[in-house]
Amino acid sequence: MCGIVGYTGSRQAYPIVIDGLKKLEYRGYDSSGVALQQGSSLKVYKKAGKVAALEEHIGIASTLGTTGIGHTRWATHGEPSDRNAHPHISKSGNLAMIHNGIIENYAQIKNELIKEGYQFQSDTDSEVLLNFIEDIKTNNACSLEEAIRIALKRVTGAYVILIIDAEQPDTIIAARKGSPLVIGIGNKEHFLGSDASPMLAYTKEVVYINDYELAIVRPDELILKNLGNEVITPFVQKLDLELAAIEKGGYDHFMLKEIFEQPSTIADSLRGRLVLHESRIILSGVDAIQEKLRNARRVIIVACGTSWHAGLLAEYVIEELCRINVEVEYASEFRYRNPIIDGDDVIIAISQSGETADTLVALERAKEQGATIFGIVNVVGSSIARISHAGCYTHAGPEIGVASTKAYTAQLAVLMLLALKVAQERGTISNERFQALCHELNDIPGKVQWILDHEVDNIKAIAYKYKDAHDALYLGRGYNFPTALEGALKLKEISYIHAEGYPAAEMKHGPIALVDEQLPVVFIASQDAYHEKIISNMQEIKARKGKVIAVVSEGDEITPTIADDIMTVPLADEVIAPLLTVVPLQLLSYYIGVYRGLDVDKPRNLAKSVTVE
Template identity: 75%
Template sequence: MCGIVAYIGYRQAYPVIIKGLKRLEYRGYDSAGVALLNHGIKLYKKKGKVAALEEITIGKDLDGSIGIGHTRWATHGEPSDRNAHPHLSANGKLAMIHNGIIENYAALRHELIKKGYVFHSDTDTEVLLNFIEDIQKNNESTLEEALRIALKRIVGAYVIVLIDKDDPDTLIAARKGSPLVIGIGKGEHFLASDASPIIEYTKEVVYVNDYQIAIIKADELILKNLGNERQTPFIQKLDLELAAIEKGGYDHFMLKEIYEQPHTIYDCLRGRLDVSEGTITMSGIQNNIDLIKNANRILIIACGTSWHAGLIAEYVIEELCRIPVEVEYASEFRYRNPVVHKGDMIIAISQSGETADTLVAIERAKEQGAVILGIVNVVGSSIARISHAGAYTHAGPEIGVASTKAFTAQLTVLAMVALKIAKERETITNERYLHLINELNEVPEKVKQILDGADYIKDIAAKYKDVPNALYLGRGYNFPVALEGALKLKEISYIHAEGYPAAEMKHGPIALVDENLPVIFVATKDTYHEKIVSNIQEIKARKGKVIAVITEGDETIKGMADDIMPIPEADELIAPILSVIPLQLLSYYIGIAKEYDVDKPRNLAKSVTVE
C-alpha cells in the first residue's frame, strides 16, 4: 500500500517518477502527487489515478532533475487533493512523502498547534514534516540532524523521503517498518517502494534497513544509523527482468499471473526437487534441520491469502511430520500475549515479505526464543532478513492485487518443507515420500492442462455474475481452498461470499440456501469424497445451485452438479494446488463480466505495510 518513487541525477525527474508511480499502481492507492526541486519546490497532486495527476500537469513547469512522487492509500484523512502527498512544510522549504503510520501524531499535532502551526491536511505526514521543520528551526540544525532527532521521538512505521529548497542537490530518506530500495546508477540514484520502477535503469540496488537514514546525492550514497554512525551499503544485483512486470499480451495482470502458474510452480521446484534421486534440496532448511525437525510445535503466522496457505500447510505438516501445528492471524497474534517457548518454530508466510502485522509478530516470537522460518516471494524483504531460515517461492513479481501465483507457489514450497522434515524425522515411509515428490513434480503439467481447457469457465461466470451471495464449501485439505475461493470472489467481483467446512453447513449457512444461491463445492476425490457427496445432495434438496470442482472422471458429482470444473487426478495432499486454479479463473471472469478493474480492486492494497 502506498508507493514511493524519487530520483536525483542528470535526467529530468518528472518522467522517471510518473513512470515509476504507474509501475507501483498495483500496490493500491487513491491519490497521487509529485514535487520537483528547481529554484524552489513545484508541487502537483491529485485525488484519483496517476493519469489524473498527469492531466493536471499538462503545460506546467516540470523542469528539474531531483524530485519525489507518491501514491497514497488513505489512513489519516479521506482521499482528496489536500490529503495527497507530497506535503509542504509550514515555511515552504521542505517537501516530504511518507508510507506508514505515525501513531503519536495527535500529541505532536497538539504541540505544534500550540506553537502556531496551521495544518492544511488531515494527515499524520504533515504533522511529522512540520515537527521536523520545528526541530530544525529551534536547534539551528541541518535537515539530517533534525530528522534524526524527530525519528527518535515518533512512534510508528515509516518510509520518508525529503527534499529541501536550501539544499537542492540532496535527497534524504529514512525507513522503519516499510520497504525502501535505492537503485544505483552512474551519476544518478532511484528510490522506490520496491524494485519495479528501478529495473528499467539499473540492476544494482541497496535495500535500506530499519532505523537507517540515507543521504543521497547524484553521485553519492551515505547510510547512517540514528546514532549518526556511517554504515556500509550492501549492494545487490536484481534478479528481475522488465518483461516480468508488463502484461505480455494479456488483458490484465491477474489473468497473466494465473496463466504463469505452470512456469512459476516449475521455478519453485527447479533445483530443489529431484525425482530421479528422490531428494529435496533446500539449503535454508537443511542448514537448520536439527532445530526444525526437533521443534516442539509449529506456529504458522500469516494474513489473507497467505493465511489460507498456512491452513493447508497445517493439514500437510501434521499428517506427514506428526508435529502439532497452529495457524494464527498475524494481526491477532501480535496483540495478544501468546505462549511461545524456546524450541517452537514459527513459519511466517508473506508474498511481499513486508506485511506489517506478520513482521511485528515474528519479531516478538524471535525475542521469546522461537526459530523463525520465512516463506516469502520478494528477495531481500524484511521478513526474509530477520528469519533464521527460509525459502523463497520464486513466483516472480505479482502485480495483480488479488494473489494467485504467489498462493500456489507458497503451497508448493510448504509441501516441500513438510516432506523434507518428514523424511528427516522418519515419520513417512519411503514409498509414500517418493510418491508425493513425484506428484509434486507433475503439478506444473497438470496446471497447464487445467488452463488449456478453461474457456468454459467464462460461460459459468456469465451465469452467476449477478448473484448477490455465494457459499464455498470444502472438507479436509480442500476446506482452506474454499476459503481462498470465497476471498477471491469478494476481492474481484465484490460479491459477498463465505467459505465453510462442508460439514458446518448444517450449523447455520444452510439457512441461506435457496434456488438463487450458488454453492461452490471443492469436491475432488479424497478421503472425504462420500461425505461431500452427501453435502451436495443436501444442497440440491433445497434447490441450491451447485458448482463443483471435481476430479476428472467423477461421474457421481458430475451427475448432481449444475456446473462442474474438472481437474486432473492428484494425491489429496497435492490437490489444493490444482483445485484453486478454476476458482481463480471463476472470480476473474465474473469480475470482467461485471466490468470491474480486476487488477486493482477498490479499497485493497497489494502490500499491507500498516496495521
C-alpha cells in the same frame, strides 16, 4: 500500501517519477502526487484518484527539474482528497515530504505544534511529521539531516519518508522503519522506490535500506547512516529480475497473466529443490535449522489473508506427514495475544511481499521469546527475509495483480516441499509414500497447464451465468477446506460479491439457512477420502433448490449428475490436489469480475502490500 518513488541525477525527474508511480499502482492507492526541485524552489502537484488524473491535472504546467519524489497514497489518516494527498509542504515552503506508514503519536505532536502557532493544511499524520522535523531544524539551528534524526527518535509507528529541501539542490534524504525502501544505483544517478519495479529499466544494482537507517542521496553519492549518526557501508545487490516480468505481455490484465504463469512459477519453485532421481529434497534453509525442525515441539504458522490460507493447508499437510503439532495464527491477532512461546517452537512466517506489518511485529515478539523464525517470502531482501533465522524464497516473480494467484500456489509448492523434507528426516513417512508424493508434486506444473488449456472456455460460461449473484458459499472438507476459503476470498476481492468459505460439515450449523434458488454454492469436490460425504452435502443443497458448482477430478462420474456446473481438474493425491483445485476458482473470480466491468488488477480499497497495522 502506498508507493514511493524518487530520482536524482542528470535526467528530467518527472517522466521517471510518473512512470515509477504507474509501476507501483498495483500496491493500491487513492491519490497521487509529485514534488520537483526547480532551482531554489519546490513545485508540488497532487490529485485524488489515479495517476492518470494527476497527469491530466498537471497538463502543460512546468515539470522541469532533475530531482523529484512521487507518491501514491492509501488513505489512513484523513479521507482520500486533494488536500490529503502527498507530497506535503512544510510551513516555510522549503521542505516537501512523502510518507508511507503511520505515526501513532501524531496527535500529541500535532497539539504541541498547534500551541506554537502551526496551522495544518491536511488531516494527515504525515504533514505533522514534516512540520515537526522543520520545527526541530528551526529551533535547534541544526541541519535537516540532524532534525530528521531527532524527530524519528521521538515518533512511534512505521515509516518510509523521502524529503527534498529547496535549499539543498539534487539531494533526497530518506529514512525507514517498518516499510520497504530500495535505492537503485545508476551512473551518477540514484533511484528510490518502495520496491525495485520503478528502477528496472535503468539499473539492476540496488541497496535495500534497513530499519532505523537514514540515506542521504545525491546524483554521485549515497551515504547511509543509523540514527546514532554512524556511517554504514551500503550492501549492493544485483537484481535477478527482468522488465518483462512487470509488464502485461499481451494479456488483458496482470491477474490473468499471473494465473497463466503458474505452470512456470510452480516449476520454478520446485526447480533444483525436488531431486527425483535421488529421492531427496534440497532446501538449504531447512538444513540451517534441521535440528530445531526435527525436534520441534510445535510449529506456529503466522500469516495474513491469502498467505494465511496457505498456512492453514500447510497445517493439514505437516501434521499428516511430519506428526508435529501445528497452529496457524492470523499475525494481526498473534501479536496482541501475548502467546506462550519458547525456544522449542519454530515460527513459520508466510508473506508474498515480505513486508506485511502485522507479520513483522509478530515475528519480532516471537524472536524475543526465543523462537526460531523460518520465513517464506517472494521478495529477495525483504524485511521478513532479513529478520528470519532461515527461510525459503518462492520463485513466483513480481505479482502485480492485487489479488494473489501465482504467489499463493508458489507458497503451497514450497510448503509441501518443506513438509516432505521434514517428514523424511523425522522418519514419519515411508519411502514409498515419499516418492509417490514427490512424483505427484513434480507433475503439478503440467496438470495446471492442462486446466488452462482445457477449462477456460467452460469457466467463462459459468462466470457469465453467475456474474449477477449477490452472495456465494464455498464448501470443502479436509485439504479442500482451505481452498474453499481462498476461493471465497478471491470472489470477494475481485467481483465484490459477498462470499463465505466453510467446512462442508458446518453447512448444517447455520449457513444452510441462506440457501435458495438464487444462491450459488461452490464445492471443492476433488477425489479424496471425503468424496462420498461431499456428495451428500451437494444433495442437501439441491434439495433446497440451491445452485451447485463443483470442482471435480477428471473421471468423476457421480458429481456431474448432481451439480449444475462443473470445473474439472486432473486427478491427484489429496495432499497435492489443492495446487490444482484453486486454479479454476481463480479463473472463475477473474471472469466474473471482468463481466461485471470491474478493475480486476486493482480492486477498490485493497493494497497489495499491507505495511501498516
